[in-house]
Amino acid sequence: MKITDLDHVCSLQERVEADDGYGNKRGDFQEVFRDWGGFRFLRGGEGVIESRLASKQPAILTLRSTAQAKTIAPHWRVVAGGRAYEVKEQPRPTDDRMFLEILVEAVPIGG
Structure with a gap:
């Protein structure tokens, strides 16, 4: 992986629950940080083909290894290029430890 391969501006968002004023909890996403990915x-x-048939596109997102990127968790999402992706796992460092790889899955932008 080269730094020039990080060609998408990614909004890393965490789900935050807030009170809707009527005593109900409502989950919504708030941007924590932006980075190139x-x-x-x-x-x-088989698993990838099954996901694709269900209109879900699995992918590996690569980010620079930073303190912020290491805080990403499975309840987060990534928005890039007008698409939203659910984070499916904790970030894993690459062999050279310069980057983090994260399994993500495309979802509807409201999802």
């Missing part, structure tokens, strides 16, 4: 869309494999 690169997507590698997965192909093949």
Whole structure:
């Protein structure tokens, strides 16, 4: 992976629950930070094909390894290029420890 492969501005968002004024909790996403990221869309494999048939596109998001990026958790989402992606796992460092890789899955922007 090269830094030039990070070609998408990514909004990293965390789900925050707030009171709606009527005693109900409502979850909404708030941006925590922005960074450049690169997507590698997965192909093949039974699980990947099953997800694609269900209109979900799994991908690996690569970000620079920073203190902020290491706080990303599965209840977060990423918005990039007009698409939203659910974070499916904790970030994993690459072998050279310069980048983090995160399994994400495309979802509807309101999802």
